[in-house]
Amino acid sequence: MPRKLLLPILLVGLLGALAWMPLRQAGWTGVAFVDEGVDVAAPSLEGAATSGLRLQPATLRQAPALSSLRRGFEESTDLFAYSRELMMWASAGDADAMWLLSLVQDYCAGFAADPSGYAQDTRVIAKLGLSGGGAMLSARQRVQQRCARFVPQDGFSLPMIVNQRTQAAHAGSLAAEAALLAMDRPLQAGDDYRRELVQRVLDSGDPYAFVAIAPVMGSVGSGRGETLGEVSGSDLSEIAWRIASCRLGMDCSPGGSMMTNYCVNGGICSQDETQDFSTFARDAGVPRQGEDNVEEMVGTLLSHTGVDG
Amino acid sequence: MKYKRTRPGVNLLVWGLVVVAYAAAAATIVIETRSPEYRDLSRVGHMTVHAPDEARRLGAAQVAALYRARSGTPFSTLAPGSTIKVVWADGSAETVRITDPASPLGAEPVPGTQQAPE
Numbered sequence: 001m002p003r004k005l006l007l008p009i010l011l012v013g014l015l016g017a018l019a020w021m022p023l024r025q026a027g028w029t030g031v032a033f034v035d036e037g038v039d040v041a042a043p044s045l046e047g048a049a050t051s052g053l054r055l056q057p058a059t060l061r062q063a064p065a066l067s068s069l070r071r072g073f074e075e076s077t078d079l080f081a082y083s084r085e086l087m088m089w090a091s092a093g094d095a096d097a098m099w100l101l102s103l104v105q106d107y108c109a110g111f112a113a114d115p116s117g118y119a120q121d122t123r124v125i126a127k128l129g130l131s132g133g134g135a136m137l138s139a140r141q142r143v144q145q146r147c148a149r150f151v152p153q154d155g156f157s158l159p160m161i162v163n164q165r166t167q168a169a170h171a172g173s174l175a176a177e178a179a180l181l182a183m184d185r186p187l188q189a190g191d192d193y194r195r196e197l198v199q200r201v202l203d204s205g206d207p208y209a210f211v212a213i214a215p216v217m218g219s220v221g222s223g224r225g226e227t228l229g230e231v232s233g234s235d236l237s238e239i240a241w242r243i244a245s246c247r248l249g250m251d252c253s254p255g256g257s258m259m260t261n262y263c264v265n266g267g268i269c270s271q272d273e274t275q276d277f278s279t280f281a282r283d284a285g286v287p288r289q290g291e292d293n294v295e296e297m298v299g300t301l302l303s304h305t306g307v308d309g
Numbered sequence: 310m311k312y313k314r315t316r317p318g319v320n321l322l323v324w325g326l327v328v329v330a331y332a333a334a335a336a337t338i339v340i341e342t343r344s345p346e347y348r349d350l351s352r353v354g355h356m357t358v359h360a361p362d363e364a365r366r367l368g369a370a371q372v373a374a375l376y377r378a379r380s381g382t383p384f385s386t387l388a389p390g391s392t393i394k395v396v397w398a399d400g401s402a403e404t405v406r407i408t409d410p411a412s413p414l415g416a417e418p419v420p421g422t423q424q425a426p427e
Contacts, residue, residue, distance in 0.1 A: 008324070106412055106413070106414065109367070109412075109413045109414055110367060110370075110371075110413030113352075113363070113364075113367055114351065114352065116351075117351030117352055118351075120351045121350050121351050121352065121371070124349045124350055124351075125350075125375075128346060128375070130375075130378045130379065131378075132378055132383075133378075136378065157363045157414070158362075158363065158366060158414045161414070182409065183408065183409075184408070215389045215408065215409045215411075216389070218388050218389050218390070219388050219389070219390055220388070220389045220390030235384060235385045235388055238388070238389075239384065258411070261411040261412065262410065262411050264374075264413070265370060265374060265410065265411055265412055265413045265415060266373075266374055266377060266383070266410030266411055266415070267373070267374030267375055267376070267377035267378030267379075267383060267410075268377055268378075268383040268384060268410060269378065269383075281384065284382075284383065284384060285382075285383075285384030285385070
């Protein structure tokens with residue numbers, strides 16, 4: 001190839017790569033890239049081989065029912081009263097109550113920081129004419145009702161939540177430990193700890209631990225398959241962890257905390273208000289050619305727990 | 310037909326400038342909170358880089374949420390690990406890293422990126 005052609009070709013390639021990066025970040029997925037996306041999402045078996053996170057044969061079973069304390073987080077219409085009950089259990093050393101308390105703080109932080117501002121913003125959002133606007137308004141009203149008795153003086157902040165989760169993790173809450181890893185504040189430094197924590201989450205079958213660790217299993221974990229395991233490193237793998245949590249007993253219903261949090265805090269709302277998380281994620285988050293891939297990932301995650309995928 | 314040959318060094322310089330300018334413009338998504346779709350939000354309308362961390366975190370997370378809600382692919386838009394540049398009401402700006410789209414505190418101002426109003 002003539003040398004004078006080489007430079008323009010290299011520059012065109014570089015420009016293409018530079019153009020792709022922000023479009024990818026902004027969520028654009030062109031048809032031409034579908035196959036590539038599937039490849040990225042494919043489980044990295046090479047990483048699995050070195051990490052030791054392997055499929056284990058297990059007898060299929062149904063997900064165990066959530067404890068009454070955990071059900072309270074989804075079912076309570078007054079999270080202030082519920083948090084008082086949790087505090088009582090937490091002061092007696094109950095690690096799960098400490099973890100659930102951090103979930104209440106996170107769920108209500110947006111409202112509690114400024115209740116009147118929250119209500120005003122709901123009215124502003126109603127006028128924006130968003131395509132998923134109806135679902136977002138319902139979700140915001142749900143948060144407003146459930147968190148109604150919290151005030152700015154409750155001081156729900158990131159440091160408070162990190163502190164609460166650290167206490168819970170030290171007391172033995174695996175979900176809190178997983179959440180700290182996802183918040184980039186792991187209890188211990190080093191890849192060995194991360195690898196071992198992922199394995200413990202997989203083995204536990206704890207739906208809250210699966211949800212808690214999900215953010216780090218997305219594209220932010222790209223290139224770390226050796227540490228984070230076979231199902232990590234792409235948007236699809238993060239969705240797979242969340243769908244797996246639904247199969248393990250997490251409340252993924254349209255009014256559940258997962259759908260509410262995604263919609264209120266992430267702007268990720270289903271236009272069909274009857275969809276649960278698994279249906280919605282497949283509908284809006286998974287390209288058609290990636291469906292089998294996600295199903296395979298969910299199966300891989302659940303094979304560790306023995307729960308029927 | 311005669312072509313005027315440019316010196317190879319000049320050619321390289323021009324291409325280099327094109328690449329640098331393009332990279333600077335394309336690398337980061339910029340969200341201007343003074344635009345109509347954001348400016349009436351209570352936690353965004355008066356925001357500045359001088360506000361406490363927690364307030365900026367909540368404001369940036371809300372801005373990111375509305376950005377996602379407008380996109381055709383909300384699940385993959387501004388995923389954890391993404392960064393955006395947010396221009397606040399007073400014209401000050403900062404880079405924010407998305408940590409968890411499902412949390413109201415799921416956006417983190419990146420230390421050292423704060424810029425005074427231009």
